[in-house]
Amino acid sequence: MKKYWKWICIGALLGSCSGFAENTIVRWTHAEDQVGTIEHVIEVLNQKLGRKYKTSDFQLLENRDLAFNHYSRWVQVINQVPIRGKSIRIWTELNSNATVQVEAALEKPSVIASAQRMLSEEGLSAELMQLSLTSERTIEMARNSIDKNPDDPNIQGLAWTDEWRQGHLFRKVRAKGKRGYHTVLIDLQTQKVARTEYQEFPQADRVGGDGTPGEDFGVSVPANVYPIYEEVEGHAAGGILPRTQVVLKYLRRQVHPVSGDIYAPLKTQRYSENMYDPIRGETAEGRAAGYWAMSYLKREAERIRTELPLVANDFSRGLVLEGKYATINLHPDAVKQFRNLSFQPQSSSALFPNWVGSAGGFGPELELTTAFYGKPIQSDQESLNRVARRVPNNDPAIYLEDGFDDLQVYYAINTLFDSLRDNGFTDPDLSTRPFNAFLFNPDIAYKDNAFYTDDTINFTTYSPSQPNMARDNSTIWHELGHGVMDRLMGDNIDLADTGGLSEGMADFIAAMVIQNMTQGVPFPGSDRFRIINNTGFNLTNEVHDDGESYGGAMKDFMDAVVKAQGQAGLRKVIDVVLETMRLTRDYPGLTAPDWFNHILFADSLGRPGVRESGELKNFLLDALAGRNFKLEGGQTASFRLLDEDAHSEVVAGSPGSRNSPILVSIPTTGTANYHISAKVTNSDKYQFKFPVEVRVQFTGGPLQGAVHWVDKEKGTRTYVLKTESDVAQIPLQEANTEDIFELRGVPALNDQLSCGHLQELFKVA
Numbered sequence: 001m002k003k004y005w006k007w008i009c010i011g012a013l014l015g016s017c018s019g020f021a022e023n024t025i026v027r028w029t030h031a032e033d034q035v036g037t038i039e040h041v042i043e044v045l046n047q048k049l050g051r052k053y054k055t056s057d058f059q060l061l062e063n064r065d066l067a068f069n070h071y072s073r074w075v076q077v078i079n080q081v082p083i084r085g086k087s088i089r090i091w092t093e094l095n096s097n098a099t100v101q102v103e104a105a106l107e108k109p110s111v112i113a114s115a116q117r118m119l120s121e122e123g124l125s126a127e128l129m130q131l132s133l134t135s136e137r138t139i140e141m142a143r144n145s146i147d148k149n150p151d152d153p154n155i156q157g158l159a160w161t162d163e164w165r166q167g168h169l170f171r172k173v174r175a176k177g178k179r180g181y182h183t184v185l186i187d188l189q190t191q192k193v194a195r196t197e198y199q200e201f202p203q204a205d206r207v208g209g210d211g212t213p214g215e216d217f218g219v220s221v222p223a224n225v226y227p228i229y230e231e232v233e234g235h236a237a238g239g240i241l242p243r244t245q246v247v248l249k250y251l252r253r254q255v256h257p258v259s260g261d262i263y264a265p266l267k268t269q270r271y272s273e274n275m276y277d278p279i280r281g282e283t284a285e286g287r288a289a290g291y292w293a294m295s296y297l298k299r300e301a302e303r304i305r306t307e308l309p310l311v312a313n314d315f316s317r318g319l320v321l322e323g324k325y326a327t328i329n330l331h332p333d334a335v336k337q338f339r340n341l342s343f344q345p346q347s348s349s350a351l352f353p354n355w356v357g358s359a360g361g362f363g364p365e366l367e368l369t370t371a372f373y374g375k376p377i378q379s380d381q382e383s384l385n386r387v388a389r390r391v392p393n394n395d396p397a398i399y400l401e402d403g404f405d406d407l408q409v410y411y412a413i414n415t416l417f418d419s420l421r422d423n424g425f426t427d428p429d430l431s432t433r434p435f436n437a438f439l440f441n442p443d444i445a446y447k448d449n450a451f452y453t454d455d456t457i458n459f460t461t462y463s464p465s466q467p468n469m470a471r472d473n474s475t476i477w478h479e480l481g482h483g484v485m486d487r488l489m490g491d492n493i494d495l496a497d498t499g500g501l502s503e504g505m506a507d508f509i510a511a512m513v514i515q516n517m518t519q520g521v522p523f524p525g526s527d528r529f530r531i532i533n534n535t536g537f538n539l540t541n542e543v544h545d546d547g548e549s550y551g552g553a554m555k556d557f558m559d560a561v562v563k564a565q566g567q568a569g570l571r572k573v574i575d576v577v578l579e580t581m582r583l584t585r586d587y588p589g590l591t592a593p594d595w596f597n598h599i600l601f602a603d604s605l606g607r608p609g610v611r612e613s614g615e616l617k618n619f620l621l622d623a624l625a626g627r628n629f630k631l632e633g634g635q636t637a638s639f640r641l642l643d644e645d646a647h648s649e650v651v652a653g654s655p656g657s658r659n660s661p662i663l664v665s666i667p668t669t670g671t672a673n674y675h676i677s678a679k680v681t682n683s684d685k686y687q688f689k690f691p692v693e694v695r696v697q698f699t700g701g702p703l704q705g706a707v708h709w710v711d712k713e714k715g716t717r718t719y720v721l722k723t724e725s726d727v728a729q730i731p732l733q734e735a736n737t738e739d740i741f742e743l744r745g746v747p748a749l750n751d752q753l754s755c756g757h758l759q760e761l762f763k764v765a
Contacts, residue, residue, distance in 0.1 A: 025588075026104045029601070036092035036099040038074055045088070045104055053106075058088060062490070066582045067427040068607070069093060069100050073492075073586055076107055078115050079126035083107050083164040084172075085494065085588035101601070105588045107164075115167040118189075129169050129188045130162050135277040135291075137191075142173040142184045143273070145196045152198065154178040155364070156355045157294055159278045162188065170194065176453070178445060201451040202482040202506065217324040219251035219313060221383045223407045227517065230390065230471035232525035240390055241524060248383070248410055250324035256308035258347035263368045266300055271366035273355075294353070297368070301351040308349060318376025319383075320346060321406055325434050326413035328406045329371035331458075334440035338397040345372035350436060371438065375403025383407065388471070394462040396440050405470040409437045409459070412476040419516040420484065420509075423574035424610070427582075430487040435480060439470055452479040474510050474529070481509030488581035496589040500546025505577075507531040507551035508558075512574050515558065519567060531555045534626070549627060550592070556623035561616060572611040576602050593633050596624060600631075628686040637686035644675040671710065674732040682724055692721040694728045708735050 026048060033044060038060075042053050058074040059082065065071075069091045076086040086107045091100040119125060138160060147153050157176035162169065173184040180200035187194045224243040231239040261267075271292050280286025281293025313319055321328040332352055335345050352371040355364045377383045388404045399405055413435055417425075425431045436456045446460040450469040457479050459470045469475045485505055495501050511531050518526075531551040554577070561569035579602040584590055599620055606613035628636050641650045648654065678694050696719070698712035710733040719728035 024105070025594075026106070027102065028099075029101050030099045033102075034099050036090050036097045036102065038072070038088070038090065041088060041090060041102055041104075044102075045106070049106070051106075051109065061087075062586075065094060065428050066488075066585075067424060067431070068579065069582070070095075071582070071585060073490075078107075078112060078164050079119070081126045081130075081162055081164055081169065084170075085492075087586070087588075089586060091583065100605070101583060103587070111167045115164060115169075118167070122189075126162075126169060130171075133171060133186065133188055133191055135279060136274075138171060138173060138186065139274065139276060141186055141193055142175060142182075145184045145193050146175060146177070146182045148196075149177075149182065149198055152177040152179045152182075154355070155182075155273055157353070158276055159294075179451070201453045202479060202502070203449055203451045216253055217250040219253055219319070220247050220249045221251070221319065221377055222246070222380055223248050223383050223386070223411065224388075225408050225411045226388075226471055226473065228473050228514065228523060229467070229475075229525070230388070231467055232528075243388065245384070246411055248321070248323075248407065249414060251319070252313050252322050252324075254310040255313045255320060255322050256305055256349040257311045258308070258349050258370055262304055262308065262349065262370065263301065263351065265304065266297060266368055271297075271368070273364050273366075292366075297353070297366075298351065301368075305349045305351075315377065315379050318343075318346065318378065320348070320373040320376055321410045322348070322373070323410065323414070323434070324432075325417040326410050327434060327436050328374050328410050329436060329438050330374055330400070331438045331441040332369050332371055334396065334400065334442050335372050337442045338400050338440075340397070341401055343375055343403075345374070346376065347371075348373050352438075374406035374439065375400075390468070393464045394466065394468060396442065396461040399468070400440060405439055405459075405468070408471050408473075409439065409457075409476065412473040413437065413457075413480065415473070415517065416477050416480050416484075416509075416513055419513045420574065420578070423516070423571050424578050424607075425484070425574075427488065433487075435483060450475055450479060452482045455483060457483075474514065477510035477513045478506045481506035484509055485581060488578060489584055490586040492586040492588075493584070494587070494589050496591040496594075500548075500550050501590065501592070501595060503547025504531075504550025504552075504554065505581075507547060508554040508577070511551070511555055512558065512570070512577070515562065515570055516567075516574075520562060549629075550595075553596075553623050553627050553629065556627075557616075557620050560619045560623060564619070572616060575607055575610050576616055579605070579607075591633070592629050593631050596620065596629065596631055628683070630683075630685065635683055637683040637688065638681045640679050640681065642677045642679075644677055650676075670735075672734045674734070676730040676732060678719070678728040678730060679726065680721060680724065688724070690722055690724070694719045694721065694730075696730060696732075709733070710735050 026045060028044070033040075035041075038055060038058070042055060042058075045051065046053055057076060059077050059080070060072060061075045061082070062071065062073040070093070072090045072092075074088040074090070075082045076088075077083065086105055088102070088104040088106075090102050092098055093100060139158065142158065142160075143155065146155060154177045155175045156178060158173065160171055160173040162171050164170075169188040171186040171188055173182075173186065175182040175184070177198075180198055183195075183197040183199075184193060185195040185197075186192070222245060224245050226241060227244050228241075230241060232241060233239060269287070269290060269292065275290050275292060276294075277286060277291040278293045278295065280289070280291040282296050287296075311317065313322065327348065327350065329348055329350060329352075330345055332354065347370045350371045352369045354367045354369055356367045386404045386407060387402050388408075389398060389402060391398050417431075421431060433455065437459070438456060439459045441458060441460045443460070446458075448462050448466045449460045451458050457476065462468050482502065485502065507529070508531065511529070514526075530548055532555065533548045533552045558570065558573045561573050563569075565572070576599060580595070580599045583602055584595065584598050587594065600617055603611075603616045603620070604614055606615070624631070630636055642648070643650050643655075646655065680688050680692055682688055696717040698709045698716070717730070719730065720726075721728060
């Protein structure tokens, strides 16, 4: 009897439980204490908590100037190994030790004592425990865990750190996959995998300094581009919108020409996955033994680039889109696949690490290649007159030949920087580091998508019915919004809910740029963005739905300020939001009340010449009044999804949630049965209006994998809750099938271990 293995996700959840619910943040501002040296801060903490901390209990891991203050993060350590999420974070005035804000989350003395007692009783040290798990074994354990992921069993980069968690020493391995990040947590005492997690890259879901260029960025060319996006469903002109003439600014006067294989000096050894070692790969001895590290390769690639000669970036050799804030590249595989072009793509100097299967099938190896510039610009007129055809099948070869997408993406990235820079985004490095764009990735696994990762926005190819996301600025600004948040909120930020803040604020950054660009004048489709909603919070516990409530509240806030003060109010809103991101940098377990209270604090600081202290407070409070948020914390209204078979609630990170699928074995003619229930609960501030409909949707969302729900062809099921005490009992049956389903245009057979994600299976109306 043939069996198919399937991974079934019965919930609609994304993200993972942060693990920071036990954190108590000790916080004070300049109003309480005005000295921000680490010695004084530790002294104040000892007084407040009755502890005896010393400076040697902490390590300085970040120390940087932000736009309007200085930030330092001191991580708490045991035996010189950091404790996860435990640190002192200090914001002071620029060029001064005067306090702006201090926040500390510290480990309990009992937990520290327990860890030290364990080391003593075992005759160990943290260093010995770390050394006992070799690099080879670490990679092997991570590989074995990641191989079990049904959707993305790939490693395209890997690094690890050691950290204490609740008195136990763990190695946290973070691996970049094909479509997201894997985290593998290894207990260093037992040398067993304690937990694995997976988080997709922020993916497209239509969301619907000095202000002058410097000496090296003085080239400009005209172009006709779409101000917001190319097409909108139902528009009178057949969906395609008009373009407008703009100037593409900040292009480099000189670029590095690439002739031949500039990275040949790095190809004297093979870079196989099993020889990756972020420690030994940094040493000459390790490299001589065949080990390698991505960090070393990137530094060497940068050295090679800087030693290349410079040539003029002009029309005579074909002007390329490499500028102050963006470099536009063609994906190397697109150049290989679509060969019959009228132009020869020029190699760019950007290193493009690409994982490929090695000869003999011994696992993946890193291939060091360069990307390619897009279609070179021959003149102002040629740039201005590039066609923007919307061909019926979205043929990437035609779009590559036309070269219009290159101009559109370059314009979109510049516009985001201009809009935010003019409104306070002036942080050293963070506001000037450019984004790379890679267009036309032909890999079918990515089709109909765009995603952000590592200072890079990536575009794919598209099915006939799909919009071309490289021509949708709102999508581009959303994706780059994740990048702006990453830069300002830090690498160690942890969100306490599903990640809704990340999605909602990415939507909001796009909305701020759109407001800045359009001055609030309506345009086709301007009323269809998901950020325009009345969604509460904690209703579905899914990242995009929760993001609607975050983004919606922020949009209400912005709209109210702009209505009262015009575009001058927008400057104030952008300024206070960017400052709030800085003031929540590396926050351990950021909740909705934390976020909104920090906006109020940022508002209270004011900004000379921009906004008065406390000027925006009432606008924010009014925006929150009609939504399911509580600044003081406490129980909010909720929608609960229960797995009756497991007697547990399906929440972020639990079995059945989007990134924690349940493995089931189904015979060829067999079925699997699930018993789900759903209910809603009011709060004192948010009341459901009964009757409430709970709709079970089997299609029409990001349905992933070949999951055949029995009777799905009958369409959406609806259950009615007449009162708060009612419970919707929802039987589900899943049958084996040979059917082929479409995921964003990608065929997936049910025996290919594809995950049955039902991201929006359950909806509350």
